[in-house]
Amino acid sequence: MIGGDCQSNLTIANSLPIAQLEEEQRQLKHYFGPKWYYCVETICYPCGTVKAWALFAKSESPTKILKFLHNVFPEPHSRPDFICIDKACPVSRTVTQNPDWKYWLDTSRFIVDTYHYNNHKASDELCQKFCNPAPYDGSQPNLVIVALDAQGQPYFKHAFNTQVCKQLNAWLIILSKQGNDVGNMEASRENEVDEAEESGTDDED
Structure with a gap:
């Protein structure tokens, strides 16, 4: 069963910083180097x-995602059958429209994780046909499997965790x-020690 094989499927996600950091980055007049990274991209x-991770500086564009994937999986035999990412739709469009990335079509399919797929437009034909993480029409038996409930009744089940x-x-x-809490506690203790030492010095005088 491919869905349970750690070498056949993977998921990608990002961890975005808080809005305050993004606002500070936008206020920079020059961009000789990023003051704050836009996100941390992880592959699991x-x-x-965790297979790999990378820092994305200014954006999380499809091209950056594909370059990251190429660096992690440079050889065709190493590439997963399914790559699950919330931006699977724009990544798939880039792959199909840009000749430099079309080689991914020979080895992998980009699908959206179940959480984000619910918010994608039903009118998006590419998304519905190629990026669906759980097609129940039997077209992707490696994404959806049949399992039995406690009463022995069959039901459809995701073959692997997309989130x-x-x-x-x-x-x-x-x-x-x-x-951060630990760091704040340590800083507070250091301040208390400094204040105590200063107080002791004053008493001696």
Whole structure:
């Protein structure tokens, strides 16, 4: 079953900084180097293993995504069957319209994760036909499988988790907040020590 194979499918997601950082970046008059990165792009296998990550400076364009993927999977035999990303539609359009990227059509299909797919337009033919993460018409048995419920009745089920990167980002956000809290506590303790030392010096005088 390809859906359960960590070497056959992967998901990509980004972790965007807070709006305040983006506003500060837009206010820069020069761009000799990014003060803040636009996002951290991560690649994960369905089992949760992180394959690779990269920092995107000013945007998350389809071309940047494809260059990132090419660097991680330079050889055709190494490329996944399915690549799940919330921007699968514009990435697929870039692949089909740009001859430099058409080689991806020989090895991989770009699909949207289930969370974002619900917000995509039903009128978008390319999205509905090629980027659907769960076609129930039997056209993609590697994306949708038949399982049995507790009563032994068959039902359709996603073959693999398309939101593993989003779940990773949720954990990273929690950990980053905890790290900031620890840093603030350490800074507060250092200030308390400095104040105590200054107070002791004043007493001696």
